[in-house]
Every structure is written in structure tokens, then in C-alpha cells.
Amino acid sequence: xxxxxxxxxxxxxxxxxxxxxxxxxxxxxxxxxxxxxxxxxxxxxxxxxxxxxxxxxxxxxxxxxxxxxxxxxxxxxxxxxxxxxxxxxxxxxxxxxxxxxxxxxxxxxxxxxxxxxxxxxxxxxxxxxxxxxxxxxxxxxxxxxxxxxxxxxxxxxxxxxxxxxxxxxxxxxxxxxxxxxxxxxxxxxxxxxxxxxxxxxxxxxxxxxxxxxxxxxxxxxxxxxxxxxxxxxxxxxxxxxxxxxxxxxxxxxxxxxxxxxxxxxxxxxxxxxxxxxxxxxxxxxxxxxxxxxxxxxxxxxxxxxxxxxxxxxxxxxxxxxxxxxxxxxxxxxxxxxxxxxxxxxxxxxxxxxxxxxxxxxxxxxxxxxxxxxxxxxxxxxxxxxxxxxxxxxxxxxxxxxxxxxxxxxxxxxxxxxx
Amino acid sequence: xxxxxxxxxxxxxxxxxxxxxxxxxxxxxxxxxxxxxxxxxxxxxxxxxxxxxxxxxxxxxxxxxxxxxxxxxxxxxxxxxxxxxxxxxxxxxxxxxxxxxxxxxxxxxxxxxxxxxxxxxxxxxxxxxxxxxxxxxxxxxxxxxxxxxxxxxxxxxxxxxxxxxxxxxxxxxxxxxxxxxxxxxxxxxxxxxxxxxxxxxxxxxxxxxxxxxxxxxxxxxxxxxxxxxxxxxxxxxxxxxxxxxxxxxxxxxxxxxxxxxxxxxxxxxxxxxxxxxxxxxxxxxxxxxxxxxxxxxxxxxxxxxxxxxxxxxxxxxxxxxxxxxxxxxxxxxxxxxxxxxxxxxxxxxxxxxxxxxxxxxxxxxxxxxxxxxxxxxxxxxxxxxxxxxxxxxxxxxxxxxxxxxxxxxxxxxxxxxx
Numbered sequence: 073x074x075x076x077x078x079x080x081x082x083x084x085x086x087x088x089x090x091x092x093x094x095x096x097x098x099x100x101x102x103x104x105x106x107x108x109x110x111x112x113x114x115x116x117x118x119x120x121x122x123x124x125x126x127x128x129x130x131x132x133x134x135x136x137x138x139x140x141x142x143x144x145x146x147x148x149x150x151x152x153x154x155x156x157x158x159x160x161x162x163x164x165x166x167x168x169x170x171x172x173x174x175x176x177x178x179x180x181x182x183x184x185x186x187x188x189x190x191x192x193x194x195x196x197x198x199x200x201x202x203x204x205x206x207x208x209x210x211x212x213x214x215x216x217x218x219x220x221x222x223x224x225x226x227x228x229x230x231x232x233x234x235x236x237x238x239x240x241x242x243x244x245x246x247x248x249x250x251x252x253x254x255x256x257x258x259x260x261x262x263x264x265x266x267x268x269x270x271x272x273x274x275x276x277x278x279x280x281x282x283x284x285x286x287x288x289x290x291x292x293x294x295x296x297x298x299x300x301x302x303x304x305x306x307x308x309x310x311x312x313x314x315x316x317x318x319x320x321x322x323x324x325x326x327x328x329x330x331x332x333x334x335x336x337x338x339x340x341x342x343x344x345x346x347x348x349x350x351x352x353x354x355x356x357x358x359x360x361x362x363x364x365x366x367x368x369x370x371x372x373x374x375x376x377x378x379x380x381x382x383x384x385x386x387x388x389x390x391x392x393x394x395x396x397x398x399x400x401x402x403x404x405x406x407x408x409x410x411x412x413x414x415x416x417x418x419x420x421x422x423x424x425x426x427x428x429x430x431x432x433x434x435x436x437x438x439x440x441x442x443x444x445x446x447x448x449x450x451x452x453x454x455x456x457x458x459x460x461x462x463x464x465x466x467x468x469x470x471x472x473x474x475x476x477x478x479x480x481x482x483x484x485x486x487x488x489x490x
Numbered sequence: 491x492x493x494x495x496x497x498x499x500x501x502x503x504x505x506x507x508x509x510x511x512x513x514x515x516x517x518x519x520x521x522x523x524x525x526x527x528x529x530x531x532x533x534x535x536x537x538x539x540x541x542x543x544x545x546x547x548x549x550x551x552x553x554x555x556x557x558x559x560x561x562x563x564x565x566x567x568x569x570x571x572x573x574x575x576x577x578x579x580x581x582x583x584x585x586x587x588x589x590x591x592x593x594x595x596x597x598x599x600x601x602x603x604x605x606x607x608x609x610x611x612x613x614x615x616x617x618x619x620x621x622x623x624x625x626x627x628x629x630x631x632x633x634x635x636x637x638x639x640x641x642x643x644x645x646x647x648x649x650x651x652x653x654x655x656x657x658x659x660x661x662x663x664x665x666x667x668x669x670x671x672x673x674x675x676x677x678x679x680x681x682x683x684x685x686x687x688x689x690x691x692x693x694x695x696x697x698x699x700x701x702x703x704x705x706x707x708x709x710x711x712x713x714x715x716x717x718x719x720x721x722x723x724x725x726x727x728x729x730x731x732x733x734x735x736x737x738x739x740x741x742x743x744x745x746x747x748x749x750x751x752x753x754x755x756x757x758x759x760x761x762x763x764x765x766x767x768x769x770x771x772x773x774x775x776x777x778x779x780x781x782x783x784x785x786x787x788x789x790x791x792x793x794x795x796x797x798x799x800x801x802x803x804x805x806x807x808x809x810x811x812x813x814x815x816x817x818x819x820x821x822x823x824x825x826x827x828x829x830x831x832x833x834x835x836x837x838x839x840x841x842x843x844x845x846x847x848x849x850x851x852x853x854x855x856x857x858x859x860x861x862x863x864x865x866x867x868x869x870x871x872x873x874x875x876x877x878x879x880x881x882x883x884x885x886x887x888x889x890x891x892x893x894x895x896x897x898x899x900x901x902x903x904x905x906x907x908x
Contacts, residue, residue, distance in 0.1 A: 147783025
């Protein structure tokens with residue numbers, strides 16, 4: 073269960089109500105006409121779980137006996153999976169390790185390679201376009217390094233668009249491919265095969281993640297989550313006043329979730345709008361209480377240009393306590409003795425929120441009762457819907473990313489001229 | 491060696507020259523009159539290296555035979571050490587592992603405790619004020635968990651201000667304390683005992699880090715680093731046009747360095763200025779090429795409110811290559827074959843920079859020939875000086891953080907009323 077608590081003052085004018093209703097209609101239209109396919113994933117992706125079962129059953133000799141997944145993918149092909157992996161892995165005793173090959177940083181790649189026993193590893197190559205330079209380069213290296221026999225290897229799986237170069241490559245070698253729906257962009261793809269296949273193979277309860285997302289989606293389209301539209305309306309109406317969207321999560325294991333959010337928010341909303349204007353909201357992700365000792369001073373006393381969302385986890389399912397020890401000369405902090413770290417962290421979250429509210433900084437808070445699969449599924453679809461709603465209100469195409477193509481062309485030229 | 495490359499167009503008016511000269515004078519004044527003590531650290535901290543030698547020699551039975559350092563500290567007490575540890579540890583074969591106890595997140599603390607063998611661990615407790623609630627709480631837990639005998643333990647070291655509660659506590663038990671100079675604030679303290687002690691004990695060549703910092707400092711005060719003042723002038727003169735300062739580093743191992751930068755920049759410059767106005771520059775840290783697939787679209791097409799600094803490492807001292815393999819149907823990326831990953835990553839950095847320059851986005855680049863101790867020392871003092879220069883030009887007190895006190899009071903109230 074997630075509770076949505078609003079601490080920003082937003083008087084809703086009639087024009088806002090109309091804008092919110094229109095946006096709701098547009099979201100419904102997007103969903104029903106496949107403008108983006110992510111709306112269908114919570115339901116459709118359950119088929120992938122069955123597809124995985126059949127495939128692993130047919131290839132038991134490999135899939136009964138592996139310890140590690142090497143996931144080769146970057147950006148939308150890895151950030152969402154990484155977020156869920158980090159947030160949830162503490163809940164399991166016997167999860168497979170996922171090693172992420174993302175950045176073409178040679179030091180990281182070398183370190184990762186050392187961790188891999190090829191006879192105990194599944195290699196999953198993920199690229200929506202099917203020709204991502206970083207991913208194919210690393211894949212080639214792993215083929216060479218581990219002498220992967222592509223023609224007979226059931227250890228290699230690809231995840232890509234139908235008809236992409238990587239898809240054709242897989243067909244040629246008889247490599248198993250899981251397809252990404254054409255109308256699902258990378259940053260909206262975590263609940264597609266992109267996230268479902270590695271997480272299910274690793275042993276996560278993916279069905280509950282999908283259920284969590286599906287329930288919220290249904291509730292939203294049944295007009296029961298008006299708070300989301302109110303927030304989108306506030307963020308876009310006052311985009312010039314509060315151009316920076318801060319996500320302040322009080323749980324270490326949500327750090328990768330903030331990175332997923334940064335991609336979703338930044339790449340979706342940073343656009344030239346239909347009137348030719350540059351618009352967008354700049355996301356930043358922070359971890360409490362660490363960043364109380366870092367970013368908080370700037371929010372409190374710096375320019376009033378930030379909207380802050382707190383994520384709090386009510387119950388970490390961990391009862392670690394501050395012992396009843398009094399340290400000679402440091403007795404002044406004894407008031408915290410016998411409380412749990414869970415209590416301390418959450419009290420810090422509340423105190424930080426209150427001090428921001430006291431300065432009239434617009435704030436809201438998402439309160440998760442636990443860090444579990446269902447809540448993570450809900451959190452993901454909540455942010456995807458919020459992004460889509462803001463995109464509609466900003467008059468932009470939420471789902472493309474034309475700004476990154478130019479750099480790719482420059483890169484090609486650098487090497488092709490050699 | 492670090493090369494400083496400017497790609498923003500800055501015509502320097504006469505008023506700018508005067509501002510830059512005045513700021514230079516103020517920095518000199520700050521340094522000579524101890525307004526902040528960080529200017530003296532590169533030289534003074536060499537004494538700490540000798541102090542460590544003497545101490546470990548006297549306690550050989552413990553310090554000849556440990557594998558792990560448990561570092562208990564948060565914010566300015568950990569971010570800088572973490573940054574250097576992550577950036578440099580790949581250069582060493584036999585470095586001690588440092589386990590960071592920062593956030594009071596119970597899951598992280600539990601996981602970290604499992605990694606510790608108390609008979610092979612040194613415990614370093616760091617708190618400038620000497621009463622940081624997170625740090626003392628975790629320290630108490632470790633005392634209980636590992637049954638630390640404070641009266642006889644040479645395994646415990648504290649780092650704090652002279653006369654602080656933690657200092658008095660240490661005196662009472664005869665625990666070795668390394669002192670932080672009073673006029674060195676947490677976020678400027680990495681080259682004091684705060685960073686020097688754990689890094690030297692772990693086996694890093696700290697002297698080279700200090701030398702790198704000292705050389706740049708001398709060069710700056712010999713008026714040979716004018717580029718720094720030009721940048722500070724640009725950033726502060728156009729603070730309203732470019733309120734967001736982006737650090738885009740092309741090396742995975744500099745991720746924690748970007749977090750250190752975020753604290754330094756955000757907490758130092760986010761202030762109410764001498765005229766009562768809220769000023770500041772909002773820092774964000776990113777890693778290339780991963781964030782080309784994330785944040786880049788927003789920089790390219792979103793609001794023109796960002797100044798972007800790239801950090802590039804010319805030589806990763808790693809010759810890992812993309813093998814000369816052609817993947818059936820993905821031949822279009824074969825142009826990269828036989829190049830190193832080092833080349834690929836740097837070409838991506840250059841291509842991204844060029845595409846930003848083509849859009850007239852203000853950019854500069856720091857080019858490190860290698861990721862070594864000397865360059866990291868220089869990088870640290872460069873950013874500290876840049877922060878101080880911007881602070882002077884913004885008319886603020888760079889070294890305090892009044893905005894975070896209110897939250898601490900609310901926190902106390904929450905528990906004391908129980």
C-alpha cells in the first residue's frame with residue numbers, strides 16, 4: 073500500500089479542472105490507441121512469465137544450474153531492472169546475482185568479467201534498437217572472453233524489437249529472443265520483457281510487481297487517483313517557478329530507483345514543445361538521511377526553484393535498535409537509545425519534510441508500508457503515469473528522444489573517418 | 491596532469507576583470523587569515539602521515555594484521571574519503587577494504603555488519619561536531635555487536651574537533667584521536683585527518699594526493715590558473731541564466747566524486763546572501779556514457795538553464811579491446827572493432843560535448859591524463875577553490891550551513907517528547 077500525502081498548497085481553478093479532465097481523456101486515448109504500449113504491460117507481461125517457464129523447462133540442463141545473470145544493456149535496457157533488483161533483493165535468500173554490463177568503462181568491464189563463471193552464467197543481451205554500440209561491443213567481448221558457442225548456446229538470450237538487427241541475428245543462430253512491443257520506449261519498458269525476463273530468471277516474484285502496477289493503473293482509470301493529476305497540474309502550471317523536481321528517498325536500496333526516475337523524467341519531459349519552446353523539468357535524486365548533510369541546505373536557503381517529493385518506507389521489516397548505551401561525554405544524544413534505526417530514519421524524513429514545509433517549499437510524500445514487490449510495481453506505474461500526464465500538459469511528445477541522435481552521428485564519424 | 495578546456499563563450503568586460511582580481515585578493519585573505527583552514531591542508535596534513543606511522547608502530551600487534559576498516563561517519567565525514575577510495579582503489583593490489591557506515595538505514599547496517607570480522611577490523615569514528623546522531627547511534631550498535639572493549643581497544647580511532655564531546659569521550663577511554671582543524675568545515679575536510687587517516691591506513695599513497703593538491707594551490711596563488719576565476723565569474727554572473735551546474739564524468743569510478751561535488755557545491759553556495767536574497771547553483775552529477783541514454787535529451791532540448799562540465803580520463807591504463815568479430819545482421823557497428831573501450835568511451839565524451847557546443851550550451855572539460863593520486867588531489871583542490879571563488883562572487887558565507895539546523899531541532903523534539 074502506498075499513501076499519497078500532499079503538502080503543497082494548490083488552489084484548483086476552473087481552468088485547472090478542465091485541463092486535468094482533458095489530460096485524463098488524453099491518457100485514456102493514449103492507452104486505448106497504443107500511442108504508448110506501456111499501459112498494457114502489467115496485464116500482457118504475464119504471458120512472458122509463462123513463456124519463460126516453457127523455455128527454461130525445455131532447457132533444464134542449463135536453467136536448473138546457474139548462479140549468475142550477466143545483463144548486457146544500457147539506459148532503458150538496464151536502469152529499471154537495476155532499480156527493482158536493488159530495491160527487492162534483500163527480501164530473498166536465494167536470488168541469482170545479476171551483474172550489469174552497462175557502461176563501456178574498461179575498468180568496470182574488466183572487474184565484472186572476473187566475477188563470471190561462464191558455466192554458471194546466463195547472458196542476456198538487451199537492446200531495443202538492436203544495434204546499441206555500447207551493448208554490442210560488450211557482447212562481442214564476452215563472446216570472445218568466454219568462447220560462447222552461439223550456434224549451440226542456450227545460455228544466451230536476447231531481448232529486442234521484432235525485426236531489429238539483434239532479432240535477425242538471434243534468428244540466424246537460433247538464439248531465444250523475447251520481444252519488446254514496438255510502441256514501448258526504453259525508459260517505459262521495465263515491465264516488458266526487458267525487466268520481466270531477467271528478474272523472473274533471477275527468482276523474483278515478478279507477478280506481484282505486475283499486480284501492483286495493474287491495480288494502480290485500474291484505479292487511476294477508474295478516476296480514483298485524482299491526486300496524480302493534481303500533482304501533474306501543479307508541476308506543469310508552475311514549471312517556470314519550480315523547474316527542478318527533487319526525489320528524496322529515505323532508503324538506501326531505492327538509490328537505483330532514483331536513477332530510473334531521473335531517466336524517465338528527464339528524457340521524457342525535456343523537449344521542444346508544439347510551439348517550438350524548450351520545456352522540461354530537471355530531475356535530481358537524493359538519499360536521506362545522507363543528503364540532509366549535503367543537498368538540504370541548498371533546498372532550504374537557495375533559490376526557490378524546487379519541488380520535493382519524499383519517499384518514506386514505514387516498515388523496513390528490520391528491528392535493529394540503538395542500544396541503551398551511554399557514551400561518556402556524549403550523553404546528549406542518549407534520547408535516541410532503545411529506538412529502532414527504522415524509527416530514527418523515518419523521524420529524520422518527517423523532520424526534514426516539516427522544515428521544508430515551514431519555508432513554504434512545495435512538497436509531497438509517498439509512504440510505502442513496506443518495500444515489497446507490489447509497492448514497487450505501483451511506484452513504477454505511478455511515475456510513468458505522472459510523466460505521461462505532465463507530457464500532455466506540457467504539449468510535448470513524451471515518448472521520443474530526438475536530442476540524442478546528433479551525438480550518435482558525431483561518434484560514428486569519429487571512427488568511420490579512420 | 492589536468493588540462494582545463496573552455497568551451498563557453500565569455501567576453502570579459504573591465505568590470506569582470508576587477509571582480510576577478512578582487513576575488514583573488516579575497517581568496518588570498520581567506521587563506522592567510524584562516525577564514526577557512528582548508529588552504530593549509532595539503533601541506534599541514536603531511537604531519538598526520540607521520541602521526542599515523544608512530545601510532546601504528548606503537549600498536550603493531552593490531553595494525554600489522556587487519557584487513558578491513560569500518561568507517562563510521564556521514565556527509566562531510568565520509569563523502570570525500572569514499573570518492574577517493576572508489577576512484578583510486580583499482581590501482582592497488584592489496585588495499586584494505588573500507589566499509590562505510592553512513593546512513594541509519596537498518597537494512598544497509600545489517601548487511602555491512604555481516605561483512606565484518608571484528609578481530610581483523612579497525613573502527614574509525616568520524617564526526618566534526620562530535621555528536622552526530624547517525625554516527626553515534628551506529629557506533630553504539632557496533633560497540634554492542636562486536637563487544638568492543640573501549641578501555642583497551644587500540645582498534646578504535648576517533649576523528650573530531652578538539653574539545654568536542656567525541657574528543658572528550660576518547661580522552662576518557664584513552665582512545666586515539668586525530669584532530670580536525672576547527673576552521674575546516676566537513677565538506678572541505680577530505681584532505682584533513684578525515685580523509686588522510688582512513689586512506690593512509692588502507693594503504694593509499696596519500697602523500698601524492700596531497701602533493702597534487704599542493705601544486706595546484708601554489709600555482710593558483712602564483713596567478714597561473716586564471717581559468718578558474720574566469721569560470722567562477724561566468725557561473726556567478728550568469729547564475730540566473732544557468733542555475734544548474736552539471737558534472738558529467740566519463741568514468742564509473744568517479745561516481746562518488748560527483749556525490750562529493752554535489753555536497754560541496756550545494757551546501758556551500760545555497761545561501762541567503764548579504765542582501766537577504768536566496769542564491770545558489772544546483773549541482774547534479776552524471777556518468778557517461780550511461781547518462782547519454784538518460785539526462786542528455788533534457789540538456790539538449792529542455793530549458794537552457796545548465797552549465798555542463800565534462801571530466802574525461804585520457805588513459806585508463808587498460809587496453810581492453812572490442813574484438814574483431816562481425817555479428818551476422820549487426821554488421822553496421824563493426825566500425826568500432828579493434829578499437830579499445832577506452833577509445834570508445836572518450837569518443838562518446840567528445841561527441842556529446844560537441845553536440846552540446848553545437849547548441850550553444852556553455853560547456854567546459856577537465857582532461858585527466860590518468861586517474862591517479864596526483865590528479866585526484868588536484869581535482870579536489872580545484873573544486874574547493876572554485877567553490878570559494880563563487881562564494882565570494884555571490885556575496886555569501888561559503889562555510890556555514892544554517893539551513894539544516896531547524897530540521898535537527900524538530901528531530902530532537904520528536905523523540906524527547908516521548
